[in-house]
Amino acid sequence: MNNSNINYSQKVVEMKKITKKFGSFVANDNIDLTVHKGEVHALLGENGAGKSTLMNILYGLYQQTSGEIYINEKLVNMDNPNVAIANGIGMVHQHFMLVQPFTVAQNIILGVEPTKGLGSIDINKAIEDVKAISEKYGLYVDPNAKIEDISVGMQQRVEILKALYRGAEILILDEPTAVLTPQEIEELIQIIRNLTKEGKSVIIITHKLKEIKAAADYCTIIRRGKYIDTVKVSETTEDELAAMMVGREVNFKVDKKEAKPTSxxxxxxxxxxxxxxxxxxxxxxxxxxxxxxxxxxxxxxxxxxxxxxxxxxxxxxxxxxxxxxxxxxxxxxxxxxxxxxxxxxxxxxxxxxxxxxxxxxxxxxxxxxxxxxxxxxxxxxxxxxxxxxxxxxxxxxxxxxxxxxxxxxxxxxxxxxxxxxxxxxxxxxxxxxxxxxxxxxxxxxxxxxxxxxxxxxxxxxxxxxxxxxxxxxxxxxxxxxxxxxxxxxxxxxxxxxxxxxxxxxxxxxxxxxxxxxxxxxx
CATH class of the missing domain: 3.40.50.300 (P-loop containing nucleotide triphosphate hydrolases)
Known part of the structure; x- marks a missing residue:
């Protein structure tokens, strides 16, 4: 259900004619991407199509060779992740960036620690802040648990909380379901819905068609570094998405003869x-x-x-x-x-x-x-x-x-x-x-x-x-x-x-x- 206080027509991200070259290799070739407020936007492509590169540019980890980035309709020079964070962008990478012996709360506040008298870290305030954000978005996780003792699905929640703690309004999730169990995937989709109800925008880098159908509103497809199309997910089939992604029809059933087992x-x-x-x-x-x-x-x-x-x-x-x-x-x-x-x-x-x-x-x-x-x-x-x-x-x-x-x-x-x-x-x-x-x-x-x-x-x-x-x-x-x-x-x-x-x-x-x-x- 749409929240009447959210302007869903507002463009929160516009990437225009983005090209990225690594030497002679063109990873992104003139790509456009537009994401609106409160929207789940999937970025679909084969392995090596340039999806993560494009999002690393949006997050300031790479700089584009040419093209422009607008956040909330203002031109931004995204030259490092601090600029991205200051503009309300958070990114959860495919391989998590957490300090294993630290607690959940310590990881979430790392680099932006709340302090009390004489500059000491106010860990109790940190724990309360983490609990408040967790409850708001249905991201339940024990702030005192050590990262090395919690599941992969819980570690992903910590990464999302880390971004939200820093004020993220636009969340980039890179292959978020790659290491999750089916139950954890369902829980993540519910978390994404909770985020968009509050007006957050979520970009999911993925090539799992089932999850795009379950979670995304729009999908932009790129193939071998080039923009192919942006489609409304509810009006597109999995077969059509797959064909746009790889440039041919894909056979989802494994074509095999009857097995002839021996010894x-x-x-x-x-x-x-x-x-x-x-x-x-x-x-x-x-x-x-x-x-x-x-x-x-x-x-x-x-x-x-x-x-x-x-x-x-x-x-x-x-x-x-x-x-x-x-x-x-x-x-x-x-x-x-x-x-x-x-x-x-x-x-x-x-x-x-x-x-x-x-x-x-x-x-x-x-x-x-x-x-x-x-x-x-x-x-x-x-x-x-x-x-x-x-x-x-x-x-x-x-x-x-x-x-x-x-x-x-x-x-x-x-x-x-x-x-x-x-x-x-x-x-x-x-x-x-x-x-x-x-x-x-x-x-x-x-x-x-x-x-x-x-x-x-x-x-x-x-x-x-x-x-x-x-x-x-x-x-x-x-x-x-x-x-x-x-x-x-x-x-x-x-x-x-x-x-x-x-x-x-x-x-x-x-x-x-x-x-x-x-x-x-x-």
Whole structure:
């Protein structure tokens, strides 16, 4: 419902003919964007389309090569974030910028601390201010909790509160749902509605079409750095948005033939894993994955999926049980031995486990196998061979920009993910040729942060590995993805597999009930 005191026709942001060049690379090419008061405006585009660059210009982190920015119809020279904040703009980045050992309240007031006599920080006032803003916008979070002890969804609330505490009227959310559970996504959409009811304007950078339909009023689409269109979301379909984003029709259904599974590649028996508190997080779990199939694991976050993958890849020790790949026991072996014995891994956290961000793209493509004779001799790296190899992965997996010398941290999250997927797919194909044995590819949240075109590509890559006789273990919080890509679905609840169903027979209600522990359907 509209608030009669808010002037919804007021233009709060106008970006006119914005161009941004990095050397010869044109990231933004003559882009226009207009956002009104009390509006949720989605910025939609493929990975590397220039969405985050455009918003970093609006927030003063980058300066445009040409073009003008108007805030509340006044021309502003947005030459640093302090100018943006002074003009009522706040930004919540995809990777949060919080001090982990600090409390929620300490993070929110950092740099703008309220003081009392003799200049000491008035932490009690800070806590009261944080509580007041939290209650006003439905952003409930404990001001005294430490950041390192709260969930990702709660950390995002802290980032939003940080911006509101500094007086933000225009809030930029960069890929806000990339790391959230389905329940947290629903809560975030409600928070966004609460903000716009109070006259705040919200810009969401995203490529999740469902969430655009659920939350946004208008959507501006950019493709390869160029403005395509601005549309009213209620008058546009997901298919139309997807086609504008990637420049072609997108197939949302995974095109695959019937699976032809053969022998077991992975055999897990009675696996017991405890966390640092000595609580069982994987509790007597048994599972088999066959060559020529994709087995999806469905479950609510925190039911042992992450710990299971960490044990399978050698990053965590199990208490007991058995893990065999091609009949070889790999329980509690070192990661290198596991890699050499048939397990390749697309990790859940690309920054923590998948890449060294200050290495170049080329260096990151050979992280696990730089000692391979293709890439080194007598301990000396063959730089030319590594760069040629990287160029093949860049071309095959459409990594942008197409420059192997760029540091990986300079790429968008989606393009960072493409490097990892390209590397692991090539590793599995190379190992299969060398050994003649089927390999296991573990793909954990493989499409997190990817656009629909890239998601389609990744799903096809997983199916291709299946069709070539390898085994794929897909671990995803996206139920649609698990149902669409898997041949069989195993449901995990409190560290146990509570049921395995054929994907053809599964529906959301059945899986949802099992994921909540409501049915044992072994």
């Amino acid at each position: 077991n590649v992975l055999e897990i028996k009675d696996l017991l894993v405890k966390d640092s508190r000595k609580v069982s997080v994987v509790d007597g779990l048994s599972l088999e994955v066959k060559a020529g199939e994709i087995l999806g694991i469905a479950g609510i976050d925190g039911n042992g999926q992450s710990e299971l993958v960490e044990v399978l890849t050698g990053l965590r020790k199990a208490e007991s049980g058995s893990i065999k790949v091609n009949s070889r026991e790999l329980l509690n072996k070192k990661p290198k031995e596991i890699f050499n014995n048939g397990i390749k891994n697309i990790p859940e956290d690309r920054h923590k486990r998948g890449l060294i961000l200050d290495f170049t793209v080329a260096e990151n493509t050979v992280l696990q196998n730089y000692k391979d004779p293709r890439f080194s001799k007598n301990g000396i790296l063959n730089k030319h061979a590594i760069e040629e190899y990287a160029d093949k992965i860049i071309e095959r997996f459409d990594v942008r920009p197409t420059d192997h010398t760029v540091k990986s941290r300079a790429l968008s999250g989606g393009n960072q993910q493409k490097i990892i997927i390209g590397r692991e797919v090539d590793n599995i194909e190379t190992a299969r040729k060398a050994t003649g044995e089927p390999q296991l590819l573990i793909a954990t949240q493989p499409t997190r942060g990817l656009d629909v075109g890239a998601i389609e590509f990744v799903h096809q890559a997983l199916v291709k590995q299946r069709d070539e006789g390898n085994a794929v273990l897909l671990v995803s919080l996206e139920l649609d993805e698990v149902m669409n890509v898997s041949d069989r679905i195993a449901v995990i609840y409190e560290g146990k597999i509570v049921g395995i169903v054929d994907a053809k027979d599964a529906d959301e209600n059945m899986l949802g009930l099992m994921m909540a522990g409501g049915e044992d359907n072994e």
